[in-house]
Amino acid sequence: MPSRSGTAPYAIASILPQVDRLWLFLDGFDAVPAYAVDERILVLRSQDVGDLRANGKFAALFGDEESCTYFGVDDDIEYPPDYCATLARALDRFRGAAVGVHAGLLPRPVTSYARDLRVLHRRSDQDRAAGVDLLGSDSVAFRTDTLRFDVRTWPEVNMVDLSVALEARRRGVPLVMIARPSHWLRALDEDQDDSIWAGVLRDDTRQTELGRTLMALPRQRLPRGRLRALAYRQA
Numbered sequence: 001m002p003s004r005s006g007t008a009p010y011a012i013a014s015i016l017p018q019v020d021r022l023w024l025f026l027d028g029f030d031a032v033p034a035y036a037v038d039e040r041i042l043v044l045r046s047q048d049v050g051d052l053r054a055n056g057k058f059a060a061l062f063g064d065e066e067s068c069t070y071f072g073v074d075d076d077i078e079y080p081p082d083y084c085a086t087l088a089r090a091l092d093r094f095r096g097a098a099v100g101v102h103a104g105l106l107p108r109p110v111t112s113y114a115r116d117l118r119v120l121h122r123r124s125d126q127d128r129a130a131g132v133d134l135l136g137s138d139s140v141a142f143r144t145d146t147l148r149f150d151v152r153t154w155p156e157v158n159m160v161d162l163s164v165a166l167e168a169r170r171r172g173v174p175l176v177m178i179a180r181p182s183h184w185l186r187a188l189d190e191d192q193d194d195s196i197w198a199g200v201l202r203d204d205t206r207q208t209e210l211g212r213t214l215m216a217l218p219r220q221r222l223p224r225g226r227l228r229a230l231a232y233r234q235a
Contacts, residue, residue: 025056074138102136103177113207125182
């Protein structure tokens with residue numbers, strides 16, 4: 001979105017060399033910015049595909065039927081040079097799963113999504129992979145032969161992590177957080193006033209409902225292991 005124009009060029013520059021093509025959703029732009037002009041970048045505009053907001057990062061899934069490895073990325077994170085290769089190796093190891101970096105665990109029952117969510121933050125080091133309830137859509141990967149969905153059918157916008165988790169659990173696709181060193185992904189900006197998490201802290205009613213729906217579904221069992229830096233929570 002336009003308020004990320006200061007960080008988006010750096011995020012794109014970090015991820016573009018690692019992929020064959022980059023689907024870029026422009027939310028509310030009057031014109032395609034210069035940093036989005038590249039033969040490998042395929043632009044989707046909100047004026048053409050609808051007011052998807054954050055859901056738009058997966059809009060390519062309803063327009064491209066070709067099988068691929070799909071990496072979810074955000075416009076305010078700098079990705080390391082081995083980001084895609086590392087997640088692809090994890091997909092080879094955990095066949096039939098989706099894998100990622102930023103993750104979360106929810107209890108049963110969920111009383112408040114904002115208060116109950118145990119965040120395994122992207123900045124934390126983790127010495128082993130583990131099954132989780134949620135993966136951050138800013139750092140997730142999956143094979144489209146395993147997981148494919150149409151965000152236009154989602155009842156909510158800007159609840160992407162929960163919506164992806166629901167899609168995966170309904171299909172029996174486990175979610176796996178990978179091992180990694182601390183600060184493997186670098187935030188270019190954090191805690192913006194217009195961030196999705198800021199909205200959750202103001203009112204998490206609908207997220208709590210979706211969290212309860214998620215945790216009522218059977219979970220594909222994977223070892224959670226010994227998870228580190230559980231206490232970190234955005235505020």
